[in-house]
Amino acid sequence: MPELPEVETTRRGIAPLVEGKTIVSVVTRVVGLRWPFPPHLGAILAGRTIYTVERRAKYLLLRCDGGTLILHLGMTGHLRVVSPRVPPGCHDHVDLVFADGSCLRFNDSRRFGALLWTSDDPALHPLLxxxxxxxxxxxxxxERLYRLSRGRKNAVKPYIMDQRILVGVGNIYASEALFRAGIDPARAAGRVGLVRYRRLTAAIREVLDAAIAAGGTTIRDFSDSEGRPGYFAIQLQVYGRTGEPCLHCGEAIRQRRLGQRSTYFCRFCQH
DNA sequence: CAACGGACCTGCCTGC
DNA sequence: TGCAGGCAGGTCCGTT
Incomplete structure (x- = not known):
């Protein structure tokens, strides 16, 4: 999936194409993604207008009259706006069909994504x-990263990927930010000092900001809402570069597993 | 609580 | 060529 920059790129891509549109019907081709779709989804959504497309963490919030559609792209989700007459492809699981003859199509091969409806404030939804x-x-x-990490023994990399601590940092940008901040990803979160957490905060912002400005990184199969791939949009300094030279010192980038996720780092530049 | 492993899925790549 | 195994951008849930 999409980490935060890819979700934000998707939001910017679809917002002008769906804001103000009225949903006339919903086509579902599977019973659900990560969770079953809300029952009677078509009846719930028909006739509603999408006012705005917002993002909270890696969730997209389609605010409608009377409620909000909450989408998560999981690992492999994509959204595109197409004509409903375009034949659906493999893993095109949901279409929101609009009154003007376009539709928002949700494709997700691994089906880790989500589509939920709430008539309440989405910020109060249990997932958010x-x-x-x-x-x-x-x-x-x-200061926040420092304060919440006191006494914690798990590694700093999974710590900054914990969405309760801060949102938006996924597996790629966690490695990238820790490299830029010079912090060993395996170091216990509770043993990183305030000065280094300030540096890490700046590094997280720099990396995410550069990725958003470039229209989403990433590798492999991410594409924006018009189907344009984001490949090589930003230069990844460590992620996926096992054995290749560190851009600072030339030593081979190493790979290890932390919290069941591949982690990339330079053992000379990060401590 | 915090931390960890398993689970959910499909596709793609590697190596035998 | 075929197949098993491992890995992939996330995150919830149950167990220690």
């Missing part, structure tokens, strides 16, 4: 209620 601050929010700071 416990999320930490956005990386660019002033509530996210080196």
């Amino acid at each position: 209620a416990g999320l930490g601050p956005e990386p660019f929010d002033e509530a996210m700071s080196g």
Whole structure:
């Protein structure tokens, strides 16, 4: 999936194409993704207008009259706006069909994505209620990372990927930010000092900001809402570069597993 | 609580 | 060529 920059790129891509549109019907081709779709989804959504497309963490919020559609792209989700007459391809699981003859099509091969409906404030939804601050929010700071990490023994990399601490940092950008901040990803979160957490905060922002500006990184199969791939849009300095030279010192980039996720680092530049 | 492993899925790549 | 095994951008849930 999409980490935060890819979700934000998707949001910017679809917002002008779906805001103000009225849903006339919903086509589902599977019973659900990560969870079953809400029962009577078509009846719930028909006639509603999408006012805005917002993002909270890696969730997209399609705010409608009377409620909000909550989408998560999981690992492999894509959204595109097409004509409903375009034949659906493999893993095109859901179409929201609009009154003007276009539709928002949700493709997700691994089906780790989600589509939920709430008539309440989405911020209060159980999946969103416990999320930490956005990386660019002033509530996210080196002080926060330092304070919440005291006494914690798990590695700093899974710590910054914990969406309760801050949102938006996934597996790629965690390795990238820790490299830029010079912090060993395996170091216990509770043994990283305030100065280094300030540096890490800046590195997280730099990496995410560069990726958003480039229209989403990434590798492999990410594409934006018009199907344009984001490949090589930004230069990854460590992720996926096992055995290749560190861009700072030339030593071979190493790979290890932390919290069941591949982690890339330079053992000379990171401590 | 915090931390960890398993689970959910499909596709792609590697190596035998 | 075929097949088993491992790995992939996420995150919830149950168990220690």
